Structures are given as C-alpha cells and as structure tokens.
Amino acid sequence: MRRSSEQTKATILAAARERFAVDGYERATIRSIAADAAIDPSMVMRYFGNKEKLFAAAAEFDLQLPRLAGLDRDDVGARLVEHFLDRWEGDEALMVLLRSAVTNAEAAHRMRAIFAEQLRPVTDEFLGERDDGGQRAALAASQILGLALARYVLRFDPVVAMSRAELVAWVGPTVQRYLAGRPEASV
Amino acid sequence: MRRSSEQTKATILAAARERFAVDGYERATIRSIAADAAIDPSMVMRYFGNKEKLFAAAAEFDLQLPRLAGLDRDDVGARLVEHFLDRWEGDEALMVLLRSAVTNAEAAHRMRAIFAEQLRPVTDEFLGERDDGGQRAALAASQILGLALARYVLRFDPVVAMSRAELVAWVGPTVQRYLAGRPEASV
DNA sequence: GTCTATAATTCGATAGAC
DNA sequence: GTCTATCGAATTATAGAC
Incomplete structure (x- = not known):
C-alpha cells in the first residue's frame, strides 16, 4: 500500500516508541521496528537517518506537569504522584526513557x-527562592522513578x-515531605 | 602466562562483574570481558558455558542485611539507607543487577x-505478623532503588x-515511615 | 514511496591444535 | 590451560532499481 510521507513517518514513530519502551535502546532493532510498522527497514533509515536520531524522535515528550501554585499547599505530593501515575500508564513515553537511560548515555x-x-x-x-530547591526536586524524582521501576519494570508483586489510591496514600506524603517538609521530620 | 583454573575463573568473573555493572547485560560482550581479563574469549566460554551462565555467576550476591530486631525501633530507616549506600558503593554487585534488570528478564x-x-x-x-508487610517492604525498596537510580545511574546533579549524611537525613525518614508509620502520616 | 541486494561489522559459540 | 581459526547469525547502514 502506498502511504503519504506523514503517515509513514508517524507509523514508524509509533512502532519505535513501543519497541524502545519494551526492549530499551540496544535490544530494539530497526528491523523489529520496521516489522511492527509493516514496512521495509530501509524506510526507517530514510525517514530518520539512523538509529540514534530515531530514538531522539521517539524519546521526545512533555511531562505536562500542572502548575503547583494553584493547588492546596498540603496536597502537592499526592497530586504529583497521581499525575505521574497517569503519565506512566497513559503512553510509553516515560518508559522509553527509563528503559534506555540505564545503559545509554544519550537517554540518560x-x-x-x-x-x-x-x-x-x-x-x-x-518552593520559591531557596538553595535546596534542586535537592528537593531531585529527591521527589528519585521516589517517583523508584516507584515506576518497582511497579512497571521490575514488577515487584506487592507494588x-x-x-492507585493506595499508592497515592503511601507515596504522596513522601513527595510532599521532600517538597515542603524538613529533612528530619517523619512518621 | 599459565594460571591455575581457579585463578583464571576468578579473574574472568571479576572482569565480568565490572563490565556488566557498567554496560548492562546486552552491551557487555564476552569479547570485552575477555579483553579486560587479558585472556582469550574462548576461555570465558570454557569456564562458564555461555553468556547467560556467566551473568548468573556475576549477579550472585548477598545483601548482607543486618537484623533489624536489635536496632532502635525509630532508627531502622536511617540504618537501612546507610547500609544500602555502603552496598552500592562497596562493590558492583547491585549495579550489575540494576543495569541489567531493566531490559533483561532473567536479571529482573x-x-x-x-x-x-x-x-x-x-x-x-x-514488622511481625501483618498483612501489609509485603507492601511496606516493597515501598522501602522502591525508594532505595530510586535513590540509587538517581545518584549512581542517571546522575542527577543534586543527588x-x-x-551521605544528607541523604540519610532526607531518605531515612521515608523508609522509616514505610516500615513503621501509617500511610496518611507525613511531614 | 517502496523494496532488493549487499557492504561492513560485530556477536556468541564451536572445533581443534599445541 | 591457552590460543587460532572460523562458522553462522544478526546488526546498522548504503546504493540503486522500480
């Protein structure tokens, strides 16, 4: 079947996202992506140049984070966890990055x-102007990424x-504390 | 140089651990491991059969966790974080697993x-006998793995x-809450 | 726009000489 | 115990016909 340039490119990109999300950068092959897209491997090269550029296109995405300023100040942790759970389960974009970033420098x-x-x-x-803003954001990211790792990649049974509600109830307060609490405060 | 069987095997295993820790299962090659061990690639096959068995040998390890019963009950979170930081930085064993488990089913x-x-x-x-023991342990694991991911693999600048003291002060209470706190409790 | 053919590497694995 | 030689398969990538 003869398709338009745009159609073909979009089909390849969708197949690439799926493969990169499941296999990661090294195991995903141009051949397997082409097969999923029901197209010749050389077409992938034609439209994206090489594997690296194809990955760059597949890994491009927007977290679509909401502005936290408008939220209840005690609620940002739970809202962020909910938002990320949606993003992890909504499409493969984040999984593409996580699966590849562990062994691929460009993805990292x-x-x-x-x-x-x-x-x-x-x-x-x-947070406003403060010198520990980077630490707090990175700590929140570490818990959110760790949760995704345990739930979607390693598949630890209990997680x-x-x-969704249980996860928010447990992990929400952690993110909340990283963003708004004091280091020592707990329980 | 002619070495004993034990020597050779140990040398290969050490090189394999390093390579698997840095590159993960797919990118680490028998050839590169052999080169690091200054030995012929066929020797690797001779001693370990195939790549899968070599990985199995390299990924075998003991967390060496302390018993928590003897510790101050309010202190287990901090102690666990300290212990894992030591294990992450002490040798490559955990990194071997993390770098491979993301794309390799056997490692996962x-x-x-x-x-x-x-x-x-x-x-x-x-924890004693309770029905949420699995959840609590898995949540603790998610934060500890996420911290390692952010610090040692993705290398987020702030993390x-x-x-070490700052990390324990921030993440210790999180693990403490997962193991000993209530879900809703925070800040 | 699509595909065939193929170049150039690289990999895991095996056979066998010394 | 160590190495050479090599097979067979898979990969990225290119050239060019239709």
Whole structure:
C-alpha cells in the first residue's frame, strides 16, 4: 500500500516508541521496528537517518506537569504522584526513557534534561527562592522513578497489586515531605 | 602466562562483574570481558558455558542485611539507607543487577528473588505478623532503588552532590515511615 | 514511496591444535 | 590451560532499481 510521507513517518514513530519502551535502546532493532510498522527497514533509515536520531524522535515528550501554585499547599505530593501515575500508564513515553537511560548515555542525558527543564521550573515556582530547591526536586524524582521501576519494570508483586489510591496514600506524603517538609521530620 | 583454573575463573568473573555493572547485560560482550581479563574469549566460554551462565555467576550476591530486631525501633530507616549506600558503593554487585534488570528478564527475576528472599525476611521479623508487610517492604525498596537510580545511574546533579549524611537525613525518614508509620502520616 | 541486494561489522559459540 | 581459526547469525547502514 502506498502511504503519504506523514503517515509513514508517524507509523514508524509509533512502532519505535513501543519497541524502545519494551526492549530499551540496544535490544530494539530497526528491523523489529520496521516489522511492527509493516514496512521495509530501509524506510526507517530514510525517514530518520539512523538509529540514534530515531530514538531522539521517539524519546521526545512533555511531562505536562500542572502548575503547583494553584493547588492546596498540603496536597502537592499526592497530586504529583497521581499525575505521574497517569503519565506512566497513559503512553510509553516515560518508559522509553527509563528503559534506555540505564545503559545509554544519550537517554540518560535526556532524563537529566527533562528533570532540569520540566520538573525543576514547576517545583521552583512552588518552593520559591531557596538553595535546596534542586535537592528537593531531585529527591521527589528519585521516589517517583523508584516507584515506576518497582511497579512497571521490575514488577515487584506487592507494588503491582497496590491500587492507585493506595499508592497515592503511601507515596504522596513522601513527595510532599521532600517538597515542603524538613529533612528530619517523619512518621 | 599459565594460571591455575581457579585463578583464571576468578579473574574472568571479576572482569565480568565490572563490565556488566557498567554496560548492562546486552552491551557487555564476552569479547570485552575477555579483553579486560587479558585472556582469550574462548576461555570465558570454557569456564562458564555461555553468556547467560556467566551473568548468573556475576549477579550472585548477598545483601548482607543486618537484623533489624536489635536496632532502635525509630532508627531502622536511617540504618537501612546507610547500609544500602555502603552496598552500592562497596562493590558492583547491585549495579550489575540494576543495569541489567531493566531490559533483561532473567536479571529482573533475580531482583525479585533478592527482594523476596533477602529483604522480606528481615523486614518481616521487624514488622511481625501483618498483612501489609509485603507492601511496606516493597515501598522501602522502591525508594532505595530510586535513590540509587538517581545518584549512581542517571546522575542527577543534586543527588550526586549530596553527602551521605544528607541523604540519610532526607531518605531515612521515608523508609522509616514505610516500615513503621501509617500511610496518611507525613511531614 | 517502496523494496532488493549487499557492504561492513560485530556477536556468541564451536572445533581443534599445541 | 591457552590460543587460532572460523562458522553462522544478526546488526546498522548504503546504493540503486522500480
């Protein structure tokens, strides 16, 4: 079947996202992506140049974080956890990055860029001017990424079994404390 | 140079651990491991059969968790974080698993086994008989793994820059709450 | 826009000489 | 115990016909 240039490119990109999300950068092959897209492997090269550029296109995405300023101040932790659960389950974008960033330097760089350019501005606006803003945002990111790792990648039974509400009830306060609490405060 | 069987095997295993820790299962090659060990690639096959068995040998390890029963009850979170920071920085064993478990099914299975067979018994003894023991242990694992991911793999600047004491002060209470607190409790 | 053919590497694995 | 030689498969990437 003859398709338009745009159609073809979009089909390849969708197949690439799926493969990169499941297999990570090294195991995902141009051949397997082409097969999923029901197209010849050379077409992938034609439209994206090489594997690296294809990954760059597939890994491009927007966290779509809400502004925290408008939220109840005691509620930002839970809201953030809910938002990230939605983003993890909504599409493969975050999984593409996580699965590749562990062994691929370029993907890890992307992760850091997204942290700096998309998460930091949002938490900074909430936190105001303070010198531990980077630490607090990074700690929140560590828990959110760790939760995704345990639930979607490593598939630890108890975390897989927990409901969205349970996860928010447990992890929300952690993120809340990282963003708004004192280090020593707990329980 | 002619070496003994034991020597050779140990040298190969050490090189394998390093490579798997840095590159993960797919990128680490038998050839590169052999080169690091200054030995012929065929020797690796001779001693370990195939790549899968070599990984199994390299990924075998003991968390060496302390018994929590003997500790101050309000202190287990901080002690666990300290212990894991030591284990992450002491040798490559945990990194071997983390770098591979994200894209390799066998490594992920190993991770779950270590969680179930080494972490669970220790937290269960501390928690006593209760039905949310698995959830609590898994939540603690999610934060500890997320911290390692941010600090050692993704290298988020703020987390890399934080001292051991700062990390314990921030993350200790989180683990403490997962093991001993109530879900809603925070700040 | 699509595909065939193929170059150039690289990998895991095996056979066998010394 | 160590190495050479090599197979067979898979990969990215390119050139060019239709």
